[in-house]
Amino acid sequence: MKMNKPKMASEKGVPSTSKVQILLAQLEKMTGDSMVRDPETSRQITSKLLHLIQTQEKTGKEVMSKGTSGMEVILSSLESTRDAQTILNILCILSELLTLGKGRRVGVFVSKGGTGVLLRILISTSKEFHPSEELMLQLHSLLAKVGPKDRKLGVKARLSGALNITINLIKKNLQNVKLLLPCLQVLRVYSSNMVNAISLGKSGAIEIMFKILAPYSKKNTSLLKVAVDALAALLKSKTNARRAVEARCVSTLLTLYMDWHRNDTWHRHTAIRKGLLGCLRNITNTKLGRKSFTEADGMRILYNSSSECLTVRTLDPLVNTSSLIMRKCFPKNRLPLPTIKSAFHYQLDHALASGPVAQLYSQPPGVDDVVDDSDDNEDTEADTENDTENEEDEKDCRSLNDDIEKDINKLHPQKSPTRPFEELRVYERFFVELSEDFQDYTFDCSTTSSSSLARTPRTVLVPTAQALSTNDVTTQTSSVLCPPPKDPHYSTPAPLPPPALQLDTLRFSKERNKREEVAQDLSHALECVALKSEDSLNMDKQKGSPISTQKVAHSPLLLEGIAIRCLAGGGGGSDCGSEGAEDEGAVLEVPDTAQLLPLHDLDLYVDMVKGTHSVPQYTEVAYPDYFGHVAPTFREPLLERLYGVQRSKIFQDIERLIHPNDILDKIVYDLDIASCPVIESDGESLKFNSQFESGNLRKAIQIRKYEYDLVLNSDINSNHHHQWFYFEVSGMRVGATYRFNIINCEKSNSQFNYGMQVLMYSVQEAISGRPRWVRTGADICYYKNHFARSSIATGGQKGKSYYTMTFSSSFSHKDDVCYFAYHYPYTYSSLKMHLSKLEAMRTPEIYMRQDVLCETLGGNSCPLLTITAMPESNSNDHVCQFRNRPLIFLSARVHPGETNASWVMKGTLEFLMSASPLAASLREAYIFKIVPMLNPDGVVNGNHRCSLSGEDLNRQWQNPNAELHPTIYHTKSLLQYLAHTQRAPLVFCDYHGHSRKKNVFMYGCSLKETIWQSSISAASSELHEDLGYRALPKILSQIAPAFSMASCSFVVERSKESTARVVVWREIGVQRSYTMESTVCGCDQGKYKGYQIGTRELEEMGAQFCVALLRLKRMTGLHNHQHLLDLESDLIGTQPKVVSSCPTTYVMDEDEPSFLEAVDYSAESNDEDGEADNEAGAGSREIPETPDLRPERPSDPESGHGAWKCGPVASQ
């Protein structure tokens, strides 16, 4: 059929306003039969209309203006006409109309059903014997224009059978660029729907795209761009991806990519290059695709090409996508360990058959728990037939809300009759203050205290070097204490005789298979902290012993106002850069930190270590714990993350595969072999050590000259929980920058990505008068790596990977010994030392008592403190006031890796014992019961989260086992005793540390707020709740700079139902029952905004907590109604919105913005849609149905939605 071009009418000078309306009215009249009967008229009218619109812009506005029916008239004419020329005219009219007006006009068109009309015409036209090419061109152009605005276009097209019309048209017109372009554009729109993509794939769409794209040619680049995007969209379907692999498309794509890479010298076609990478990225979501990619040498090709792109910033998207593909295809490695079970095992006497430890050790001997046999669960999953892409997100939200407790019975505080009082009566002994009458008391000073720690007057050894052979010195380079002569690691276990700390009724006798000799070993070892004789000193020097951490210095030396005292001699290399130093009389100068640290005492510390029992039988003391830590006076800002850090680290990782010959792969430290630590003599490697209290390093592997992979040990009797670290390095070269990678981290995100640095302690600095931990490390980032995690440790989930925490550091002193830690270490021995010193600070006005609550599985005692003021006299009134003071119950450090909790506790204790009038008032107001370390064993053994039972003690409060969880069992019993005697504490607070949030904040328990959050309906009568639980955090937010009310939550979560906070609230009936979380990172509000947190701030927090308690007392005493009103308004202000989207801060664990660089490059085949897409925008913008329905977050322009995921993660 011959067709005329749309006719251009040429009547000028007539007022168009009326003209358009007249024409539209005429058209409207014709709609229906007359349209068919009189094609000539309809042709004329539409032709005139087209002319008007083409020549006068306002005409279009008139047609499209609001309140007019122009579009309806045009569409219904289009529907009813059978005349090809009229149709063409109208399509041209629409094309003109929709080109202008931004997206609004297209929106009107779509809302009036325009796309459906177009598809119907497409179908009917295609049924004609010789479909008009011009018509097809116009139809596809229009569809390409409006398609992206119609979310349902893909489905409509499939259902109406339009998909194949387009694909056949493309097949027949491969050389007809003019027609091909709009067809490809429509195909691209269609392909974004997964079901369409599969259907198109079956129709041969992929092969056709390759015909268009290959071989390389720079002709028609705009067409190529559309084709490559369409191909990438098609390949999102795994069925299509496999089809493509089978057709050997991977190497074609790689070849094409390299052709473009080489020929696109001026980077004018990066969009096409990026599109090709997009195809590869989607193909490699399948196992088959990854295999094919590797076989086609894809790793090397992409590595080399992206290395060449690195210098051009505008090519970043190419580099990022390449890196993403390479990471997916990077072969999964196994952790370099024989087993992921902790290197140490503690034999439990009472292991429950169903408990985690029994499960852990019931594996048959041959089982490889490091990786799974088939950790790559392949894509058996078919492409989903489901079109609702946002399901995933909804699921995420639901699982979050799922954690909120919805059982109203569990939400009501209930003092369940737990145990008969007779059973609890034994705990009376811990509350002698409640019955003390003080009649025999002389009111002078040192009395009532039944200190357990001061009770054994053990001689503090003043060790000498006599017993120390030089061999010992050389092998034991860097710690204060030397190990027993032989095999410090496994053999000669060391029990001291069972400590004399005992409780008549509560002590659990344990048969410990420890031998006495170790006591001797230990004291022998302690002798190494020695005042060395000149002789041994000289011997050391001759042998070049590296022991010398010493800065050779004149004695006595005063540095920074710290008196230095002579403690021990060092040997060895004296060329440590100290100017004018003389070797003669060289001694290790030790800062008398006690002058700055009133609670520190070096000798006492060593003494305390002797009574500390560790599973590995540690005999060494780390210098930082020995010298102590004096908080620096300067503030340490959050580290600004440099652009591209993660990428460059990942490239270095990929290089291991590309240039395997550059990799040393040399084990320099390994707890799993008997001769650990591996001693390196050639001076080419760092020396590592972590065999001291709270140390946690299992293995160190030198990768390159200045790069080490580090593996952390699992918690004892467990096979995971890697986060806390504390280790020593020595043998460093000054000026070199070392890269350290901790390769078996588990959490999916970390504050190391948001400004947190590691902590470093330099012994040289310490002996120069700066004994302190400082934040250090550059190029820090945390990302998913290529080490596979066994499903045995992930709770059954397969295909998971570990994460790498990497940092770089250099050293400024030769012959230094440095320590790195996750956070400021605080050992159990430190606690004992602090308590002993605190006790010595007691004045006659202070009532302070130390009891031993119980002994732990590992044989360490768990101290319980009672602090209050002495009664003014022993008069009846005064004693009565004394006994009736409300109780405050505090605890800390149930999670050993959360050392910040101990520093906060230290601040609390120091304040309570201080002479300030506030402290005196506080003591007069309350009786404090404090368990400062609920998990001594975990702390001693370098665990991150568990006790020796391999369990998280803060999940045992509902039903603690007296044998397995003694500290929890007895702490809970104390509280039960108090509840029984109507003395339940006014406030209960358990101090914790939080690894994924900034600031300090609290979790509390509120029935009301939980019900609001859970959106369960409850009768309003059930919602009577005193708002008192908000008072303490509110006060804290006013007085403590690090504290943030906005981060607090008072929701009761199911996953937390066995935590201290929830159990004390429900079972003991303490309304003000809290977890206080302190950041390990820093603050993003208040006075410390922008700074990392230090011990000074943490201790201050502990002191402010006390001050807040005093205010609380005044408030509750006065019944200040105004204040309660304030609270009410505050509460209303924070009342959560209805939880239609993901909840706000409440259950969320992280509140960081999405990444600067997306982190989660997932190779998991079931993770396709969760994959971070580094390149927001570009081609994908015009494609509809992009499932970006994640909740609104402050997003980063670089990363789009980044890797943020709302996953409920327990922390407390």
Ligand SMILES: [Zn+2]
């Ligand atoms: Zn915790």
